[in-house]
Amino acid sequence: MNQPKIKAFGIQHEEQGADRVTNTNALTTGCKNGAVTGASLVGMKSLKEIEEYIEQFGQDARFELSYQMSAEYLAQATPLIRGRVVSAHACCPSTEFFPNLASADPEVVAQSLADMEATLQTALEFGAKIVVLHAGYVTDLAMPSSYEARKPILARPEFIKDIRHEDGAICGPEYRLSPGYIPYAERAKERLVALARRYAKSAVRLAVENLNPRVGYLFHSPEEMLELAALDPDLWLCLDVGHLYITSFAFGFDYLEGLKTIVGSGKVASCHLHANSSRNGRYRDDHFSLEQNGFPLAEVLSIVAASEANLIVEAVEDLAGNTRIVQESMTGRRLL
Numbered sequence: 001m002n003q004p005k006i007k008a009f010g011i012q013h014e015e016q017g018a019d020r021v022t023n024t025n026a027l028t029t030g031c032k033n034g035a036v037t038g039a040s041l042v043g044m045k046s047l048k049e050i051e052e053y054i055e056q057f058g059q060d061a062r063f064e065l066s067y068q069m070s071a072e073y074l075a076q077a078t079p080l081i082r083g084r085v086v087s088a089h090a091c092c093p094s095t096e097f098f099p100n101l102a103s104a105d106p107e108v109v110a111q112s113l114a115d116m117e118a119t120l121q122t123a124l125e126f127g128a129k130i131v132v133l134h135a136g137y138v139t140d141l142a143m144p145s146s147y148e149a150r151k152p153i154l155a156r157p158e159f160i161k162d163i164r165h166e167d168g169a170i171c172g173p174e175y176r177l178s179p180g181y182i183p184y185a186e187r188a189k190e191r192l193v194a195l196a197r198r199y200a201k202s203a204v205r206l207a208v209e210n211l212n213p214r215v216g217y218l219f220h221s222p223e224e225m226l227e228l229a230a231l232d233p234d235l236w237l238c239l240d241v242g243h244l245y246i247t248s249f250a251f252g253f254d255y256l257e258g259l260k261t262i263v264g265s266g267k268v269a270s271c272h273l274h275a276n277s278s279r280n281g282r283y284r285d286d287h288f289s290l291e292q293n294g295f296p297l298a299e300v301l302s303i304v305a306a307s308e309a310n311l312i313v314e315a316v317e318d319l320a321g322n323t324r325i326v327q328e329s330m331t332g333r334r335l336l
């Protein structure tokens, strides 16, 4: 395949998002439904950055643990973040491979479940009530967490053929109905239900995240999120508003209606908040600040505020400033 397509796989959530995204702090800011606002630790690469964030928000600072935190870094950060962790993004501690609950390879599934068990234990140690998960991939292979190792897998012909928009290696709305996709989605759903029930026994909500509509990824559309929400009372959702923004352009649906559809499931446990520079013909998972590029922030916040979800800033820049925007708008101290 040609170079631009392969290059397009190195898109933002992989390199900007995944490698530099921040975690959200959850602030009990008097949000009328009691949900918390916080930041993802994926964007905080040093203890100093965590300390500075806590200095700004004091008792209200809340965090989502990141899938990029090694066991060592997690141990170092523990004295700072203990008592402030509201959710964990699997896998935490970080692992060699991302979970792939869609695989037909029993070894890949067994490893994924073992990693998810470790993440559950991490959540319990920190008192986090939610674990966010990217459910899996349209492949039997284990998906390396290192971008360099992942790149050649995502450039395989079985992925390339379903690309509809080269910019970002983005699929079309028909992808989820294709014979190559369906068996993977079905296997993932079955295992998600079993895993969610296991988590529920420990009073932790397993929340599946809607992803950037990149070929090879599972679960992007409002329809799929509704299907997931209806699978089992114990299976929850993480609504990533930035990812859905990209999907709305790629699939051609009304973004705010899509948000309302997902929130209307009543199953959104957590929201990831970030913006990006996507528009028709441009598909970027930038994880930018919220007040940029015409992102309809006021409308988005008013929709997600109606849910009881935690609001986790997952931008790669200015975590404190973005947290403040969300916090102040939720408490009516800021008009957007």
Ligand SMILES: [Zn+2]
Binding pocket: 209, 240, 272, 314
């Ligand atoms: Zn996210």
